[in-house]
Amino acid sequence: MTDEANSPSEEVEVFSPFTDSRTAIREFGEIALIESIREVLGENSPASPEGIGDDCAVWTPPPGERVLLTTDPVIFGKHFSENDAPEYVGGKLLKRNLSDIAAMGGNPGPALLSLPMGPDVCHDWLRQFVYGLSMACEQFGVPLSGGDVAAGAPGTFVATLTQTGSSAHPITREGAQIHSPIYVTGALGGSLRGKHLHFLPRLAEGQWLAQQDNLCSMIDVSDGLAKDLLQLIPHGAQANLELDNIPLDQNAETIEQAFCDGEDYELLFTLAPGAELQGWPFATPCQKIGHIRNTRGQGTLIDIASGKPLEFYHPGYEHFQG
């Protein structure tokens, strides 16, 4: 599967989540609304108790594996606007959570959807949002197993998804050592031009990496390389980076965008000291961008070519100050 497989291939309708020329969800009772959502989900919503319809959803993880849990929302005005097609927004909600499962090397389990939203949300918009979510569930084999609808403030739409997963040996952010090489999948920067909606979570890549003996640590790049890479650097160490090797997305114009834009949803990982990535079986590019070394006290991210610390005006995405 290539990135192009997930790009928009047909015209999709774009309209406001709160248009008042269409039927709003306040016209529906809770039960009718849930029924409408389940109808769109179809076979991607299993029967209860494995799916929607009981007090809890019931799941049997693969025997001997540990359970992974993550949660992330999409919020109107923050993660999408009225210029984004609702079905892409629905797909994004699942995929950004799956990117966290990928970063642990996990296999996805069922998902839960919580939908606090204004009574003025357009029913058509909601159905197309759920349709996009449902198509992504199908693409990645995720059962939508439960959730909740609740009335929020008018003009608001907050969809929170909780994604489960499983792994025999989850890969954490800790474990890089001095001389560990640093790699990143895909390309970085410029995600707001479309990739933030149309990326593919690197599930297969993460699962393959988790099986390599020399993998040390892994994270997904969601807040930007400049911020997320810090999570992989051990105390008293720094990352020496080869800026020429940092893969720039075709929608990014400057190296600063690759470091600071965020929403790349690529995998960033380290290997054992001195190791090299071998036998990478995917079409997705994977690039060595530097290595971990003992700090010389000049900063944490260092440009190898100049020997100077990297400094950015905007060091990765800040949620409440943007």
Next chain:
Amino acid sequence: MTDEANSPSEEVEVFSPFTDSRTAIREFGEIALIESIREVLGENSPASPEGIGDDCAVWTPPPGERVLLTTDPVIFGKHFSENDAPEYVGGKLLKRNLSDIAAMGGNPGPALLSLPMGPDVCHDWLRQFVYGLSMACEQFGVPLSGGDVAAGAPGTFVATLTQTGSSAHPITREGAQIHSPIYVTGALGGSLRGKHLHFLPRLAEGQWLAQQDNLCSMIDVSDGLAKDLLQLIPHGAQANLELDNIPLDQNAETIEQAFCDGEDYELLFTLAPGAELQGWPFATPCQKIGHIRNTRGQGTLIDIASGKPLEFYHPGYEHFQG
């Protein structure tokens, strides 16, 4: 533990989540905000990867048990107001999710917290909210293992919790048969006078019931008896109710309140046909309120005394039309 144990025993401070005379969370970066939340959580937030700090939280459910998953929010203006103490709101968020785990007869696992909120949320209010959540985590042995903070629209506060649990044999809503007796714990109605914040999820009661051979089906009463009881009645059946036996909360004045108010968070369950509940070991009251029988086509909820169907002006809580 009695109900009184969870009632407010000290004066707590009540103030608006959005007061602008105090420091707002927009003054904090995401990392500082999460650190502030973790500080309040203390030992109720385990170290990563079991707790906050990696791409996913990792959990090992008890071997041989199935995993339970549920999610419910508390929303400003819907589930609480500026007249409710933030620490009680935080406790409510956990407890309403634990009530769903109780309704399956499960044992709670870790919880995830998603916090979409306006940049104008008061930092003190948030800390007291998290403090209440943390105290409830401690009370019920729930590790707060992960989550997300994200900027929502100004003036909004939506906290969504996902609660995991486990059970060797989860109890579903299906299974009642003709002549199954119907029971309910505690007392119903008038919850808005305080119980909606100060209830105790019936975890121990649910776990004990799940071990009884003659338990057929169970649900928690969150939308009101009139609505939730319908979930336990098999197709082609009705519930014959002894209205005098329906336990009325001291804050409820009419039987209609017991049927329609909602937010009781009591357990409603059925036993095998003709069975009686024996050996109930709890201080919590538990009352037989009727039984399932073949429908005579007059309605689904029947007053045994009059033989007539029960009709309510407001048949249980409707989320988008209230």
